[in-house]
Amino acid sequence: MKIFDQYELYTPYALLLLLLVPILAIWLFRYRYNERAKLLYSDIVSFGGFITIKNRMLPVLSGLILISLALISFGIARPRSVDVTAKTKKMKGIDIMLAVDVSASMLARDLKPNRLEALKKTAVNFIKKRPNDRFGVVLYAGEAYTQVPITSDQRIVMQAIRHIKFHQLFNQLEQGTAIGMGLATAVNRLKDSKAKSKVIILMTDGVNNTGEIDPNTALELTKEFGIKVYTIGLGTNGYASTPVGLRPDGSFVYQNAKVEIDENLLKKIADETNGKYFRATDNNKLNKIYKEIDKLEKTEIKETRYYNYKELYRPYILIAIGLIFLVGFLRYTWLKSFI
Secondary structure (H helix, E strand, O other), X not given: OEEEOOEEEOOHXXXXXXXXXXXXXXXXXXXXXXXXXXXXXOOOHHHOOOOOHHHHHHHHHHHHHHHHHHHHHHHHOOEEEEEEEEEEEXXXXXXXXXXXXXXXXXXXXXXXXXXXXXXXXXXXXXXXXXXXXXXXXXXEOOOEEEEEEEEOOHHHHHHHHHOOOHHHHOOOOOOXXXXXXXXXXXXXXXXXXXXXXXXXXXXXXXXXXXXXXOXXXXXXXXXXXXXXXXXXXXOOOOEEXXXXXXXXXXXXXXXXXXXOOOHHHHHHHHHHOOOXXXXXXXXXXXXXXXXXXXXXXXXXXXXXXXXXXXXXXXXXXXXXXXXXXXXXXXXXOOOHHHO
């Protein structure tokens, strides 16, 4: 039975002996006192000073007996300290590639402050909660490239995600949404992985409208290499404030535009790879999606615990024995004529 984080009682039922303490106390201070021989006097003036220190010691002896019984009870319960050392070993690692759509529509402001920034924050939090897995990042718009290959250095992955800036990518990638290219690039990075489980989280807010690789071709590659895909459609149902042009100073012109997501394609990719499709229409739903994926993809960990016990009952027993000897010594020496 745990009494504190680092202490426990090995045989807690021994504490039931403490119930004897009040019973014995009643017998010692009431019934045993009444059984003592008494002399009655009409006047005790001549016995002035009769109450001595020896008289006062009699109830103290009874108290010592009760304390001894309580200490023995606690000693038999075997209090001990527990020092636990745990060693963990990853048994089945998971390699996860994040395929992130970075087309201009990802700057739409239906998620706060926009789709891309909301996604970056959520993805970083997701990685933080999975210290035993390896991650990589693929970015795609009209074409795709690997931003971070699969790695166990999660600090690098999180830093790379935080530094995704659309303005920096605008001149590097063709515009458009090449879902097939994004998926195929992620598959290429995972196909040679030795991990027990391989997962792609594919995120987009549009429909496939460009790219050299058809999404269905990329899907067949994914299935061939046994990779599971979770797909996320980003964007509200209806219209969203979306960038439609650039001002001379480089800032975006926003207008309400209809949200178009190829949900049928995303569902097909997820279903045929034993994954799952999600729709994130706001920041809260996006967070819930990543929490659900976190629950669905658990890394198997083997934990070995080493327990070091230190017995603490000896002082209680020794003190109790010492008190019992003290009571016996006083009863048959100094206080013998009073008992």
